């Protein structure tokens with residue numbers, strides 16, 4: 001049965017699960033031991049060796065979900081990202097990163113790499129030509145994010161993979177925004193697929209974790225670095241994450257559906273200037289998104305008319321929470337200017353197309369009617385306050 005290709009929801013629910021031989025319980029038992037026997041055993045187990053029973057169980061599920069041979073689970077998305085990068089870069093090497101990068105990754109690159117003698121450059125845009133322009137003789141890694149944060153740009157994975165293979169460069173993608181339900185970059189040839197499992201994998205805004213997946217050969221290399229940096233995750237959280245992923249397929253599909261409906265709703269509203277969502281036919285890369293994604297995702301962004309005060313609008317939302325992070329089953333909104341991109345200069349924000357009126361919207365699984373009613377009433381309140389002011 002294990003060699004039969006299973007459907008994604010079956011993988012989410014069952015792949016990798018541990019058998020409870022003692023009590024025959026329905027879910028994986030939790031092993032909290034940090035100490036295991038060393039004599040008469042096949043594997044010497046220890047949490048920071050990433051090989052406790054619960055870690056191995058979850059990693060089987062993660063590898064199956066990303067169509068790769070192997071996976072490792074980390075204490076945060078940034079632990080996964082920093083470990084992966086340091087596995088493939090050394091002094092004298094160069095890395096090309098997509099300009100529209102997750103803030104934490106950007107911060108890691110600009111504050112840490114120089115110390116190790118590693119050079120980096122950022123692309124101007126997100127096309128294959130933008131990546132090509134930055135490649136140097138010592139480039140060892142290209143790093144992409146699609147869909148990107150916060151403007152949901154789409155990068156041509158096949159094009160970037162062709163380019164990197166031609167130049168014998170390793171390709172790495174942060175697949176957090178899509179989740180393995182909506183996009184499987186390894187099918188397009190991307191070598192390493194990363195996730196902040198804090199987002200769609202956890203899905204309930206209560207777990208912080210990270211994932212690296214790839215071929216066995218690549219993951220053996222990541223493992224060697226991982227045991228040095230020591231970014232392993234507590235087995236209790238590993239077990240909780242296995243539980244969360246069981247419902248990832250149905251959660252993410254519900255979030256996709258809400259996002260598509262919400263994008264269409266906002267697109268037709270006079271108070272909204274622009275909507276960014278790859279599922280909309282008006283998105284400049286809608287066709288590309290369709291060709292490489294199984295679903296368009298639960299994230300969208302929109303710009304309110306500039307005369308509407310964004311903070312005031314947030315203050316009057318009752319159901320949708322203005323809060324950091326994303327991908328939980330509850331809908332949240334944030335202002336990139338005030339959060340994820342606050343440290344960026346206003347000029348750089350402008351260059352990236354991030355206006356003060358931009359709102360990033362992470363769709364949850366609530367009923368659509370309740371979400372739109374909340375937006376209606378908040379806009380109404382803001383308008384009344386503006387008139388009386």
Ligand SMILES: *Cc1c(COP(=O)(O)O)cnc(C)c1O
Nearest residue numbers: 076077078102174176196198209
């Ligand atoms: C949140 C996030 C990360 C970082 O993950 P943490 O779990 O917060 O360390 C990396 N990439 C993307 C796209 C994210 O959204």
